[in-house]
Amino acid sequence: MEDQSCSSVEIDDFDSYDHNSPWALDIGGTLIKLVYFSREDGCLENSFGNSVRLEEVGLETSSKNYPILDGKLHFKKFQTSKINECLDFIESKLLQGSCCRHQEVSGKKKLIIKATGGGAYKYADLFKEKFGVTFDKEDEMNSLVSGANFLLKAVPCEAFTYMEGRKDFVQINSSDLFPYLLVNIGSGISMIKVVGDGKFERVSGTSLGGGTLLGLGMLLTKCQSFDDLLEMSHKGDNRNIDMLVSDIYGSDYSKIGLSARTIASSFGKVIFDNKELKDYKKEDIARSLLRMISNNLAQIAYLIAMWHGKLKRIIFGGSFTRSHEYIMETISDGVEYWSKGETKAMFLRHEGFLGALGAFKSYEKHGLGSLMGHHLSEQSPVASPRPQLEQKSNGPLLVESTDAESVGCCILGSDTMKRT
């Protein structure tokens, strides 16, 4: 048992903590996702690293006498198996006085972090013992949906399709967003039919998810990490492992719509090879595994979307895709193939942070104010990705599109924060 007493952080002056520095954690089976807000006084950075006054982008520093807290929303990931790295990071921020918010509970000030995912339950005592931090738990499915809805409504250049090596951004009109199927590919996979804000049903799930790819990959290729596995898969050829229709028919089977190149049986070629694991190229195994898991989940997602009211939009979240082109391409091809071109897979730039963002958003319930942001990509002639508008949106665009590690944003104060 780890001795936590020597590394606990002393918090002498709760009032010195900025109660507007909210943090949220999503502690999953494989990864911990952290979203936190840092203030940047009076100005924020646009996509190109220039400082921009809030007034320049049409936002008053004080709107209707409510404060606007401008700054950045940061996104960080840690391995759940290396939770100490996450604890160290939080500790360093606590020491700087820039982590957590305090909340008055029965006359006492408590340090609170919003937390979701299984680890919000499993590790609650660890955080309490180490830092005196209390997890304010948010339901995982609710958080995923809230995070996805927020990104889809507020962040331009967030959703995109990926086909034939082309990424096309899609700006979905808020009034035309629902219903959609959210497929969260984490360690396992949850499929959620979303019909409105806070209105959803987890309609299905499968244990053949990201954890399966990584677990099998580690066993079969001895890769050390997910990145290793992806790297290997780039160089591999699954046809050395998978049995194709042409391997069985000698040609295509066009009568039932199967091309010669279609995988008839994942890993099926191995049966006749009479080889040992070491005789296969690990790159080929990685490629074959990646196709197997991605094809399978694309097919299940499509069937579930059809089963639950012919949902036209299937949006894939979770850290699995990691904007990895081959994964997205395979999922897109799967959805295209099974839907006979009627449905397109959609992906999100902040795909892994839906749960953490949703938990973060839930601070709004406690009067923190609304998370907003600024769309600053118009500021430079250097084009940031332009959304392919399904329908032009009229309202203010809310969140700056930048890299995936941080986005400029602001928190628009609520009644409880009203200036006098």
Ligand SMILES: Nc1ncnc2c1ncn2[C@@H]1O[C@H](COP(=O)(O)OP(=O)(O)O)[C@@H](O)[C@H]1O
């Ligand atoms: N750096 C990484 N380390 C481990 N797995 C990763 C990494 N990046 C992406 N993945 C993939 O994403 C999955 C975890 O996705 P995530 O949405 O974070 O799920 P969870 O909430 O269960 O941790 C892993 O199982 C793996 O397939």
Ligand SMILES: CC(C)(COP(=O)(O)O)[C@@H](O)C(=O)NCCC(=O)O
């Ligand atoms: C249990 C979970 C919700 C946990 O979420 P995760 O940490 O995998 O993101 C998820 O792994 C899941 O939905 N698994 C599939 C279980 C099933 O429906 O068979």
